[in-house]
Amino acid sequence: MTDMTRSLHLSNVRLADGQRVSVSVADGRIVALGPQAAAQPGVPVEDGGGALLLPGFVEGHTHVDKSNWGRPWYRNEVGPRLIDRIDNEREWRKTSGHDAAAQSLALSRAFVQAGTTRLRTHVDVDTDAGLRYLEGVLGTRQTMRDVLDMQIVAFPQSGMLVRPGTTELLGRALAEGADVLGALDPALIDGDPVASLNETFDLAQRYRKPIDIHLHEPGEVGAFTLKLLLDRVEAMGMQGQVVVSHAFCLGALPERARDVLLERIAHLRVAILTSAPASVPVPPLMTCRDKGITIFGGNDGIRDTWSPYGVPDMLERAMLIGLRYDLRRDDDLAIAFDCVSDAAARGCGFADYGLRAGARADLVLVDAETVAHAVVSRPKRKLVVANGRIVARDGELIDVL
Known part of the structure; x- marks a missing residue:
């Protein structure tokens, strides 16, 4: 049975190369990442608003x-x-x-x-x-x-x-x-x-x-x-x-x-x-x-x-x-x-890392045009996902710990 506390669908986000993609997450893992990644039934959907997607x-x-x-x-x-x-x-x-x-x-x-x-x-x-x-x-x-x-x-x-x-x-x-x-x-x-x-x-x-x-x-x-x-x-x-x-x-x-x-x-x-x-x-x-x-x-x-x-x-x-x-x-x-x-x-030696199917779902959204822009401007974190769970939103920690 899917753990719904560690599952979500993140839509309308950009990769470092500018490609617009969605990310499907189930049981704390990325199961699909790409323009055609579809939301699974019953999984919460988050609209990324065109933000830059970075790995945790x-x-x-x-x-x-x-x-x-x-x-x-x-x-x-x-x-x-x-x-x-x-x-x-x-x-x-x-x-x-x-x-x-x-x-x-x-x-x-x-x-x-x-x-x-x-x-x-x-x-x-x-x-x-x-x-x-x-x-x-x-x-x-x-x-x-x-x-x-x-x-x-x-x-x-x-x-x-x-x-x-x-x-x-x-x-x-x-x-x-x-x-x-x-x-x-x-x-x-x-x-x-x-x-x-x-x-x-x-x-x-x-x-x-x-x-x-x-x-x-x-x-x-x-x-x-x-x-x-x-x-x-x-x-x-x-x-x-x-x-x-x-x-x-x-x-x-x-x-x-x-x-x-x-x-x-x-x-x-x-x-x-x-x-x-x-x-x-x-x-x-x-x-x-x-x-x-x-x-x-x-x-x-x-x-x-x-x-x-x-x-x-x-x-x-x-x-x-x-x-x-x-x-x-x-x-x-x-x-x-x-x-x-x-x-x-x-x-x-951290395993299962990165923005790819099969990796642990550790994701960060920022309002930045590019990776270089994110590094230089260090914007507030729009969303932080750790192990498939949303843990911070708009720079504030969600009370999950």
Whole structure:
């Protein structure tokens, strides 16, 4: 029997190429998309009014457990070093009453309201908090499960080797529901890139989980760590199962040395995540794409103790990617959107994604002439459909959660 709560017919909408189509949805899946797609008997019909149809957005890298979204302003007086930010955040979270469950739910709802239907979040696991933050985000994932496909990365934000007991906690996190194993700066934080990467890959193999590593390490240090990581990907047969987040070193190396690394990254099917920050080197977007590397986008932290910036709107992140990489042509701005849609779904391994029959019905309508126009103007979401259910209309979340 058809689930009528996850079935609808969306008429009079436009694809990116300008074609006017209808979309037939049943049981949360797209069953037909095209000019001749017919409404099924008894299914609610929505007139799209000629709006642009986009797939649900994908957030490839964020930290929903530590956000201050919706809370009073946090006064940021932290020092300039990475370790300053780590220590400041750990202490603040212990003493401020910050609730990872409540904050992750508030931010996840805001993501859905703005059209995000797939999301990868890193969640802190350390010897101070144990699995408390993970438990809060697991609760949010359960609450949002019908409308938000959430992947959880067990992330050692304070380091792994430098805080004995963290490895065991990461193993427990993976056993209790985390989807991906995180890691952080094996040289500059853990102080021993060989031992740190060995521990990370052994743990991933033991629990049969993919890896998503934060690699902030600059220049030659980052390149050395990246080479070690790629050696392990190859030796342990983890092609297509590793994401390198940030990868600042790829934006700072001489072109010849960089391209040698990029060739190996492409060969081993390692994906690259960038938040396209304005203040540090970034991996070369177009060169990565030309070499067949999946490079995709994410917000990183949103309104937390690390940074006051960020909003849960992937059209804005696409715009910031466009600005950082000087994307001006309409076809180039479509690439910026790809970073928060198809490329992000591939990079994170989200299945059944896109505007095609058989895919999960995650749809966004905006009043924009083209994809480039949508990225630049970031219009109010006219309609958001998640897993076949209308969850937001005219920029407002419908009370379905």
